[in-house]
Amino acid sequence: xxMRKRTIYPLILPxxxxxxxxxxxxxxxxxxxxxGDGNKVHALLIVFPIFPYIILFVGIFMGWRYxxxxxxxxxxxxxxxxxxxxxxxxxxxxxxxxxxSVSLAVAFLLPLNLASFAMMTKRRIFxxxxxxxxxxxxxxxxxxxxxxxxxxxxxAQLIAKINYYLPWLANNISDSSLWVSxxxxxxxxxxxxxxAVPSIIAFSLALVFVLAYFIHTRDIMVGGFFLALVALLLGxxxxxxxxxxxxxxxxxxxxLIVTAVEASFSMAYIDELTGxxxxxSLNDTLFNLGKKYAIAMIDVDHFKKFNDTYGxxxxxxxxxxxxxxxxxxxxxxxxxxxxxxEFTAIFPGKDAEASITYAEELRRAIESTPFVIRxxxxxxxxxxxxxxxxxxxxxxVTVTVSIGIASPELDLTDPETVLQAADKSLYKxxxxxxxxxxxxxx
Numbered sequence: 001x002x003m004r005k006r007t008i009y010p011l012i013l014p015x016x017x018x019x020x021x022x023x024x025x026x027x028x029x030x031x032x033x034x035x036g037d038g039n040k041v042h043a044l045l046i047v048f049p050i051f052p053y054i055i056l057f058v059g060i061f062m063g064w065r066y067x068x069x070x071x072x073x074x075x076x077x078x079x080x081x082x083x084x085x086x087x088x089x090x091x092x093x094x095x096x097x098x099x100x101s102v103s104l105a106v107a108f109l110l111p112l113n114l115a116s117f118a119m120m121t122k123r124r125i126f127x128x129x130x131x132x133x134x135x136x137x138x139x140x141x142x143x144x145x146x147x148x149x150x151x152x153x154x155x156a157q158l159i160a161k162i163n164y165y166l167p168w169l170a171n172n173i174s175d176s177s178l179w180v181s182x183x184x185x186x187x188x189x190x191x192x193x194x195x196a197v198p199s200i201i202a203f204s205l206a207l208v209f210v211l212a213y214f215i216h217t218r219d220i221m222v223g224g225f226f227l228a229l230v231a232l233l234l235g236x237x238x239x240x241x242x243x244x245x246x247x248x249x250x251x252x253x254x255x256l257i258v259t260a261v262e263a264s265f266s267m268a269y270i271d272e273l274t275g276x277x278x279x280x281s282l283n284d285t286l287f288n289l290g291k292k293y294a295i296a297m298i299d300v301d302h303f304k305k306f307n308d309t310y311g312x313x314x315x316x317x318x319x320x321x322x323x324x325x326x327x328x329x330x331x332x333x334x335x336x337x338x339x340x341x342e343f344t345a346i347f348p349g350k351d352a353e354a355s356i357t358y359a360e361e362l363r364r365a366i367e368s369t370p371f372v373i374r375x376x377x378x379x380x381x382x383x384x385x386x387x388x389x390x391x392x393x394x395x396x397v398t399v400t401v402s403i404g405i406a407s408p409e410l411d412l413t414d415p416e417t418v419l420q421a422a423d424k425s426l427y428k429x430x431x432x433x434x435x436x437x438x439x440x441x442x
Contacts, residue, residue: 009225010223011220011224011259012221015227017254018230021247021248021253024243025243025248027337028243036240043307052253054253055097055250056078057073057075057276059078059256059260061074062075063260064125066264067124067360068121068125068221069124069129069130070122072111073130074256075253077114081106081249085241086249088307103236104199107202108202109140109197111199111202111207112206114210114225115170115206115210117225118210120227121219155173174264176339191387195237201262204423207226207229210226210229223399224255224260227253228255229252230249231249231251235248236279267283268280273320273337275323276326276336279339282346287415289346290348293347293407294346294347294355294405294407295345296344297405297419297422298322298326298339298345298426299403300342300400303315306399318399321366323335323343325366326345328365329361330358331355331358332350333344345362351409356437359403362435363400363403363435366399367399369399371398372394372395372439373397402436404424404425404427404428404438405437405438406419406422406425425439
């Protein structure tokens with residue numbers, strides 16, 4: 001449940017964006033017919049291709065503002081790629097002859113770039129890796145223009161200057177342009193219609209790599225990169241590039257922006273270790289509580305001794321186990337990690353006495369769950385609590401919690417005061433022998 005909330009739920013909206021884009025591409029010509037008015041259709045066709053630029057420049061700004069090298073570089077690569085691909089798509093739709101190698105080069109290079117940028121979502125922009133990656137993106141852009149679009153104004157002027165100083169190099173560029181075009185357009189044993197084999201290979205490698213990296217890291221933004229690659233693949237494989245390029249590049253940019261926002265929210269409000277909402281989320285919930293509620297403070301018994309005996313990694317596994325139990329607590333409780341080995345559960349609409357039943361179910365569920373520690377997880381030279389010594393491969397220990405509950409009564413409904421009262425009740429439970437519940441009424 002925790003894993004779904006952390007990694008799957010934030011990707012639902014990006015997936016909907018891609019599905020909606022696919023539907024719009026499919027029904028695009030019918031939508032234009034529905035608009036009816038020729039002037040409105042003409043205005044829409046002029047304005048609509050600008051939307052991806054707006055979205056992608058927002059992505060660049062967010063990447064710079066969040067100091068997220070992966071987001072900024074990916075948005076920049078998408079802007080440059082969209083410019084090249086849309087130029088070819090628009091000219092092809094009007095019947096003009098233009099070098100299609102630009103689109104072929106973009107379809108090959110873009111997925112490989114996004115796969116590499118997916119590993120940079122935690123990196124800052126102004127680092128050695130970030131600056132080198134930025135330079136490589138610009139070098140790729142320059143190379144594509146030079147070898148794949150030599151008849152372009154910029155490329156023609158550059159080749160003319162090269163021809164003046166280094167005529168042999170200019171001739172090689174001209175010959176290489178034909179060779180590059182033939183390689184990129186190779187379509188023998190074609191798998192996907194409208195896509196050349198090099199592009200299919202590049203997308204396949206990028207998708208497999210990013211998916212594996214997402215499964216390994218469970219990073220929301222990496223999942224966004226995977227979905228952005230899916231959107232771009234649909235765009236390049238479409239029969240009609242003209243609307244598909246605009247819709248799917250726009251979708252890819254939106255997916256990256258949405259997942260960046262989700263990742264930022266997760267960092268601010270979700271505890272990274274347990275997946276439960278953290279202290280900031282708890283404060284927001286306290287601020288919006290009604291007059292009737294109960295707050296339970298939960299603390300792991302003897303946690304420091306547990307960490308000292310078995311190590312912090314095993315202690316982290318204990319906290320994850322308890323978080324999993326809290327996720328399944330009944331009574332409509334909202335659960336949070338308060339800090340360290342302490343957790344909080346809020347029962348809206350219930351008083352302390354009514355909440356005791358649910359808290360007791362939680363306490364028993366934790367107490368009755370065997371926690372197995374492998375032999376190599378224990379500190380060397382330490383004997384386990386079972387007395388079997390360090391020779392056993394694994395041991396089974398019992399984890400327990402103490403719980404303090406408080407609920408407001410009469411006019412004393414300030415949530416912070418009730419939270420402090422629940423904390424006092426918790427210490428009463430610990431002084432009473434631990435593995436028990438204590439509560440206070442106000």
